[in-house]
Amino acid sequence: MAEKTAGSAVRITEALRADILGGLLRPGERIRQEVLAERYGASRLPVRDALRSLEAEGLVILVPNTGAWVAKLSLDECQEVYQVRERVEPLLLRMSVPGLQQSALDRLLPLVEAMRGAAHVEEFLALDREFHMLTYSGAETTMLGELVERLWNTTQHYRRAFALLGTERTARGIHLEHELLALAILRGDVEDAGRVLLGHIRTTRLELSRHPEVFHVLDGA
Amino acid sequence: MAEKTAGSAVRITEALRADILGGLLRPGERIRQEVLAERYGASRLPVRDALRSLEAEGLVILVPNTGAWVAKLSLDECQEVYQVRERVEPLLLRMSVPGLQQSALDRLLPLVEAMRGAAHVEEFLALDREFHMLTYSGAETTMLGELVERLWNTTQHYRRAFALLGTERTARGIHLEHELLALAILRGDVEDAGRVLLGHIRTTRLELSRHPEVFHVLDGA
DNA sequence: TAAACATAGATTGGATACATTTTCAAGCCT
DNA sequence: AGGCTTGAAAATGTATCCAATCTATGTTTA
Numbered sequence: 001m002a003e004k005t006a007g008s009a010v011r012i013t014e015a016l017r018a019d020i021l022g023g024l025l026r027p028g029e030r031i032r033q034e035v036l037a038e039r040y041g042a043s044r045l046p047v048r049d050a051l052r053s054l055e056a057e058g059l060v061i062l063v064p065n066t067g068a069w070v071a072k073l074s075l076d077e078c079q080e081v082y083q084v085r086e087r088v089e090p091l092l093l094r095m096s097v098p099g100l101q102q103s104a105l106d107r108l109l110p111l112v113e114a115m116r117g118a119a120h121v122e123e124f125l126a127l128d129r130e131f132h133m134l135t136y137s138g139a140e141t142t143m144l145g146e147l148v149e150r151l152w153n154t155t156q157h158y159r160r161a162f163a164l165l166g167t168e169r170t171a172r173g174i175h176l177e178h179e180l181l182a183l184a185i186l187r188g189d190v191e192d193a194g195r196v197l198l199g200h201i202r203t204t205r206l207e208l209s210r211h212p213e214v215f216h217v218l219d220g221a
Numbered sequence: 222m223a224e225k226t227a228g229s230a231v232r233i234t235e236a237l238r239a240d241i242l243g244g245l246l247r248p249g250e251r252i253r254q255e256v257l258a259e260r261y262g263a264s265r266l267p268v269r270d271a272l273r274s275l276e277a278e279g280l281v282i283l284v285p286n287t288g289a290w291v292a293k294l295s296l297d298e299c300q301e302v303y304q305v306r307e308r309v310e311p312l313l314l315r316m317s318v319p320g321l322q323q324s325a326l327d328r329l330l331p332l333v334e335a336m337r338g339a340a341h342v343e344e345f346l347a348l349d350r351e352f353h354m355l356t357y358s359g360a361e362t363t364m365l366g367e368l369v370e371r372l373w374n375t376t377q378h379y380r381r382a383f384a385l386l387g388t389e390r391t392a393r394g395i396h397l398e399h400e401l402l403a404l405a406i407l408r409g410d411v412e413d414a415g416r417v418l419l420g421h422i423r424t425t426r427l428e429l430s431r432h433p434e435v436f437h438v439l440d441g442a
Numbered sequence: 443t444a445a446a447c448a449t450a451g452a453t454t455g456g457a458t459a460c461a462t463t464t465t466c467a468a469g470c471c472t
Numbered sequence: 473a474g475g476c477t478t479g480a481a482a483a484t485g486t487a488t489c490c491a492a493t494c495t496a497t498g499t500t501t502a
Binding site: 048053055058064080081084087088144147 | 231266269270273274276277278279285298301302304305308309312362363364365368375
């Protein structure tokens with residue numbers, strides 16, 4: 001009775017999404033409806049609903065009458081996502097900056113510092129996500145925000161793998177870009193902030209293209 | 222036996238999408254699962270699957286334990302879609318042009334002419350969609366193509382309403398832009414083609430912002 | 443020996459039936 | 473008379489059961 005039984009499907013959707021994003025389910029891995037049904041203590045129907053939702057989010061691949069797999073991105077597909085991000089996220093940032101709350105502004109630089117001192121990769125990824133999403137929190141968008149979140153989600157595995165083999169130099173570059181971005185936002189300079197963000201995403205994409213082993217590592221698993 | 226029973230859910234998804242895009246179901250209208258189940262000669266389960274898929278496409282709004290409605294866009298949300306299109310479609314076009322088949326190139330200008338002679342609004346909309354999708358047919362993208370198609374779908378109603386009250390001058394402008402776009406593509410000038418396309422979408426967006434009655438008309442229905 | 447076929451097993455898809463939630467309207471109280 | 477409460481009806485969410493489809497293994501044949 002402690003937990004509401006209402007909306008079991010959405011609960012499973014969120015749990016499954018978290019499991020995929022968290023790395024518990026790896027790209028290319030097959031998903032069996034019965035296994036999930038048992039794991040989450042429900043019937044196969046809400047599981048099917050969840051799979052359909054996640055398929056539309058790009059996290060799951062559904063083949064009729066055959067089964068479901070955790071979505072797997074090729075190097076080219078991943079680059080495609082980053083190219084779209086380059087064009088879409090500066091727009092979202094532009095919509096967001098004028099509406100940012102003071103409380104959000106106050107947390108920007110502390111988050112940058114926290115990222116510098118992050119111990120594990122997981123912690124860095126979480127802080128990085130929190131930082132960028134915070135910069136978007138001023139935009140009241142129904143569609144664009146969800147799109148950006150989807151783009152982040154679909155590349156989550158590769159961001160983790162990439163962060164793992166990140167060299168010292170690229171790490172310092174990322175921190176500098178984050179700080180530049182935060183300062184531009186604090187100045188309210190939308191143009192400059194957008195430019196820095198574009199460069200940040202582009203740099204990551206080019207860096208990623210020089211490390212195709214990120215994808216082979218995942219393929220082997 | 223004439224029709225395959227396999228994948229009833231996907232069949233219903235496509236039929237329902239076509240009904241929404243075709244205007245049979247109007248924005249804001251409530252969708253009852255039983256009604257659809259009876260209309261398409263199936264149980265409520267595949268209908269639910271279809272609704273979930275379409276919700277992720279942005280064509281349907283699902284509220285847990287309450288019901289489903291045909292998605293409705295406000296003026297601001299519609300502008301948002303167009304702003305995203307301005308940034309994303311030139312990218313898709315850039316990826317497409319180098320890979321366009323000769324057969325596709327041969328159909329570009331005839332389609333522009335066909336649009337000039339379109340009798341009904343529906344015919345114009347269909348040709349317009351065919352033309353633009355043809356310009357994207359050279360890109361082998363898994364995600365970006367689907368994204369663009371979704372963006373088109375969600376604004377389908379408003380494109381129709383807008384085309385209905387289109388003035389003579391804007392109509393001629395649109396035809397000129399289409400012809401310019403086709404010529405740039407035939408020249409293989411990716412940069413210019415992207416510029417023309419960006420201008421084309423932006424012009425439409427600004428034109429749309431000057432006709433907010435498009436949205437009131439739909440609200441009343 | 444290798445390739446193709448057939449059969450058995452497993453898995454997904456759909457239909458019916460039931461529990462839960464929401465909504466709407468009538469009745470009651472203020 | 474108006475607003476709130478209560479109860480019934482309708483619609484959604486879930487579980488169980490059955491049918492259709494795909495995969496894999498083992499067998500047979502060229």
